[in-house]
Amino acid sequence: MHPFAYVAPKTVEEAVAVLDKHGDKARPLAGGTDLLVQARAGRFNLDAVVDMKSIPELVAIKNDASGLEVGAAVPCYQLYENAKLSAEFPGIMDAASLIGGIQVQSRAGIGGNLCNATPSADSICPIIVHYGTAVIAGPKGRREVASEDFCTGPGRNVMEKGELLVSLKFPKPSATFGAAYERFIPRNEMDIAVAAVAASVELSEDKKTIKKARVALSAVGPTPILAKAAADALVGKSADDEAAISAAGVAAAAAASPISDMRGTVEQRKHLVEVLTKRMVKKAIERARN
């Protein structure tokens, strides 16, 4: 790898100062499963790698009555091995438990997955359907960005010079909330999504009607896509309304803007989005009811 210095700041302020000083010549290191691959491939000309894992806030998980806050450097396994979190945030767990293999899950986290902003990222759509918010720190202080507005293009996000992702915040799901994420891959494991869908629903108290819904699509556009029309097809409808769920699938496929590449064609990806949307909405409803 191109020689770089290693800095392990103890506070967010110190990290921001280092990132601001070096600009494009410094990158934050969390799990490193993207960064070190990219560094080795010569994507950057780095002066410094800034390890986030000595900053207590970035490796903390806070889950209380107000909701969940996951530090940006928390690895996947710390999420899915936590039974309480798994029950409350099932869509996130679906993703955290299938990113890479066990070795990668020991290091990689949903914070880094979001920052890397790959169109096929597994955890971004689940973050979106769980109404996640990115907490960003920078030279001018802190700001919060809705997760659906975070990615701006393949590998691009809203963060500016000197900024870093501190954490992801999620509202506490109601007792009638459910979410699910699934991707289509030709292998059983260790692959990149051809297309993927996350969905969430919040049901009425009697669990018969869909009060709120979100559907987000992965690997079918330059960024993850929040398919609002798909959610609109569900809200106010009976949770057993097959026609509404089918309409959501059609709307999601219409919202997808995939390309044809070595992993799949436009037609296949649109078809997958329709099928996966229906499945994920049903799974989210099932989870909301249990």
Next chain:
Amino acid sequence: MGAPERVHVRTTINGQAQEFLIPPYISLLDTIREVAGLTGTKEGCLDGNCGACTVNVDGRIVDSCLVLGVEVNGKKVTTVEGLATKDGLHPLQQAFLEEAALQCGICTPGFLVAAKGLLDNEPHPSEGRIRHWLAGNLCRCTGYDKIVKAVQKAAAASK
């Protein structure tokens, strides 16, 4: 910017305290192989797909090609050299031999360390669980069945 200063790293490898002065940009894989001289850990793909470089850090298996050497400061690392004892091979190593779970052998250290990471926490995993756990390790010789059988054999041998 000139060459970054070397960094002092104190770590424990296979139970032995070690201290290194290493460039901050070298991987844990290179630290283990080139600095510590433990060449059992293999370099495969260098991008986290193949698992040949799997080692255990503080109880979690990782791809050592995707960890910086400086990151194991204060941590405990186990490599394939840490599996056998003076009394003999680790049960997994013995089972791999008996089940012919290797051919060229490049993937074997990674599989052994990964499988140990599973059995340390789940002594009797199902076949499905073993296959899922080992999905991050590639083998281009065996077709995996013999590896899975060897892990099952080692698991069955433990009480």
